[in-house]
Each structure stands twice: as C-alpha cells, then as structure tokens.
Amino acid sequence: MQIIMLVCLTVFIYNIVDLFMRFVYRKYITYKIRLNDIQKHSLFEYPAGSKRKEPKERISIKLPEKLREDLMLAGLHLRPEEFILLWGIVTVFPGFFALLLSRGIVIVITLVVSGLLFPIILVSILKKKRMEKFNQQLGEALMVISNSLRAGFTFEQALSSISKDLPDPIGTEFKKIVREVELGEELEKSMENVAKRMESKDMELMTTAVAIQRQVGGNLSNILDNIGETIKDRIIIKRNIKALTAQGEISGKIIALLPVVLLVMISMVNPEYMAPMFNTTYGHVLLGLSIVLEVLGYITIKKLINIEM
Incomplete structure (x- = not known):
C-alpha cells in the first residue's frame, strides 16, 4: 500500500510540475509577442516627454532566462522546466519515502531541506568549477593565438581554430565569439560578453589588449604572450595557496x-x-x-x- 501511494504521489508531482511549466512558457511566449508589438508601436503610442509604463508581465519571464543561463554556465544540458521537475522530485520524494517508513519528523525535515538545497548548491559548484577551468585554459589559449598570429593568421582565424581544437568550456565560449562576429557583432563586444559571463578578469585583460591594439597598433602576439605568462604564474600561486x-x-x-x-x-x-x-x-x-x-x-x-x- 505504501509503495502504491509513493508511486501515485510521484506521478502527481510530475504532472503538476509539467502543467505548471507548460503554463509558464505559454505565458512567456505570449508576453514576448506582446512586448515586441509594444516596442514596434512605442513611438506612436507615447507622446514626447511622457513616461512609459513597463508591462508588469515582464517580471514574470526573467526567472526562466536566468535559470537557463545558470544551467548553461554549469555545463548542464537541461531545459529550465526539466531542472525544476527534477528539483521537485529530489525535494519531495526522499522526505515522503522516509515519512512512509516512519523514520521521524527530524529525518523527514532533514531530507526535504537537503533535497531543496542540493540542486542549487550543485549548480553553483559546477558553475564555479567551469569558470575556474576556463581561466586555467585561457593561458594555453593565448599561447596558441600568439603562435597563430606569428604564423600569419588573423586574430579572428586564430579564435576560430581554438574554438574547434580546445575542449569545453573555452572552446564552447570561443565558438560563441566566432558565431557572434559572423553575425555582425563587434569582436570586442563579444569578448566582453564572455568575460562578464565567465567572471574572468584575465579575459577582460585580453579584451582590453585586443581593443587597444586595434586602435593604436602594436605587436599583439607579444602582448598575448605576456598576458599568458601572467595567467600561468597566477594559477601556480593560487594552487600553492590552496595547498596551504x-x-x-x-x-x-x-x-x-x-x-x-x-x-x-x-x-x-x-x-x-x-x-x-x-x-x-x-x-x-x-x-x-x-x-x-x-x-x-x-x-x-x-x-x-x-x-x-
């Protein structure tokens, strides 16, 4: 009887979360269409000097995008609705199972709280590790770019080569830079987006060096060599501090x-x-x-x- 109740509860939770996410994303698409229409006609609907009132619905569509970005940075290939579904199952299932086995209210509360916090902590840890790995790979990537520049490649060609040869996460992030540049985005802007997304000061330094070189000229390969050596020295110092x-x-x-x-x-x-x-x-x-x-x-x-x- 307890097993049947457990299965029924699991199916019920799955259906509730699935219906909720369908409802959220149906509203999300509807709001997107409405917001696009508002932006197209904003010049005609609001006279000069008047204050525009932003639609209140815009607040409700930020969570899926923020969650999608966090999952992407953590390297988890899950949609937000799939993550929320797993989150609900991990939160409810162990606690209810312990309750059926009469393990005490303390155990039930502990399991529920652990299930509630575990997915958030896991995403945060994976996100942090992926960012650290990106910073560790950046020194090697700068050396490869510098050698490619000396061999006669352009900076964009060197980025494209690295995006194909180096593993995730730096290969994936550099692919985004190459794709955005091909679609018409400025190179410095795309690199700045990656630096902000990965919270990398070294990437910001690289972006600044590339921007200055494009404006005033200079030997970019030597600049990248110096930045790469600085990054490697910093990684060694961080490892020593971590060991101590x-x-x-x-x-x-x-x-x-x-x-x-x-x-x-x-x-x-x-x-x-x-x-x-x-x-x-x-x-x-x-x-x-x-x-x-x-x-x-x-x-x-x-x-x-x-x-x-």
Whole structure:
C-alpha cells in the first residue's frame, strides 16, 4: 500500500510540475509577442516627454532566462522546466519515502531541506568549477593565438581554430565569439560578453589588449604572450595557496557537519532522548541558537582561509 501511494504521489508531482511549466512558457511566449508589438508601436503610442509604463508581465519571464543561463554556465544540458521537475522530485520524494517508513519528523525535515538545497548548491559548484577551468585554459589559449598570429593568421582565424581544437568550456565560449562576429557583432563586444559571463578578469585583460591594439597598433602576439605568462604564474600561486589552506578548509567542513550528523544519528537511535529539543520552548531556542552559531562559525572559517587575488 505504501509503495502504491509513493508511486501515485510521484506521478502527481510530475504532472503538476509539467502543467505548471507548460503554463509558464505559454505565458512567456505570449508576453514576448506582446512586448515586441509594444516596442514596434512605442513611438506612436507615447507622446514626447511622457513616461512609459513597463508591462508588469515582464517580471514574470526573467526567472526562466536566468535559470537557463545558470544551467548553461554549469555545463548542464537541461531545459529550465526539466531542472525544476527534477528539483521537485529530489525535494519531495526522499522526505515522503522516509515519512512512509516512519523514520521521524527530524529525518523527514532533514531530507526535504537537503533535497531543496542540493540542486542549487550543485549548480553553483559546477558553475564555479567551469569558470575556474576556463581561466586555467585561457593561458594555453593565448599561447596558441600568439603562435597563430606569428604564423600569419588573423586574430579572428586564430579564435576560430581554438574554438574547434580546445575542449569545453573555452572552446564552447570561443565558438560563441566566432558565431557572434559572423553575425555582425563587434569582436570586442563579444569578448566582453564572455568575460562578464565567465567572471574572468584575465579575459577582460585580453579584451582590453585586443581593443587597444586595434586602435593604436602594436605587436599583439607579444602582448598575448605576456598576458599568458601572467595567467600561468597566477594559477601556480593560487594552487600553492590552496595547498596551504587545505587543512583549514577541511577542518571547517568537519566542524560544520559534525553537529548535524550527531543530531541526525542520535534522533535515529534514540528519538526520546532528542524529543525535548523539538517539543519544548527551551529546546527550540537552543536549536535556533545552535544553527546561528554554526553558520557564523563556518562563515568565519571561510573568511580566514579565503585569500583573494
């Protein structure tokens, strides 16, 4: 009976999320069409000096685009509706399964909160790793571009060659630059978009160097060599700092996870022992204070070991 209820709930959640995303994207397309019509006739509908009122519906279509961009930066080939569907299943399914097995309200709440936070944390971690990998690949890419320029290629041809030869993420991002330039976008603007999207200061430096060289001239290959060497030296220093602060980082994670693990284990082994913590006012106060101190302690440790360059 419990298995049947679990299957029914899963199917129900899937249908609800699917209907919701269909509704959202149907409205999204409708709003896009309406906004295009408004922009086409804006000069005739609003006299000079009058204030235009932006459609309120525009607020409701930002979430899918932001989510789509985050998934793309994380390297996840999922549509926003697919991610939200998986998010809902991961949030509800483990908690309901634990509830059917009567594992206690603490376990259920822990699983639900973990399922709610896990997809967000996963996307954030993958996004950060992809950006770090991009910055690590950029030094090698600059060397290849510099050698291509010395061999007689243009800068655009060198970018096109790298976009085909180098792996993701730098190959993918450079393909976007090449595609945008072919469609008529300025080279500096396309490179600036990649720098902002990947949050890369080194890419911003490369973009500035290319822009200055195009305006006043100069030996671009030597400039790119110097930037590439600077990037490599910075990567080596970052690795040394990470090795020196690894012990403190691991200690911080252990200290942060230890109280949570003990709370869950004691609640599973002896629920009556932990009952006052969840059933009394003093217990609620102590639990809330423990959470606040736990978060503050972890943030303090992160601040101490986080050395920005």
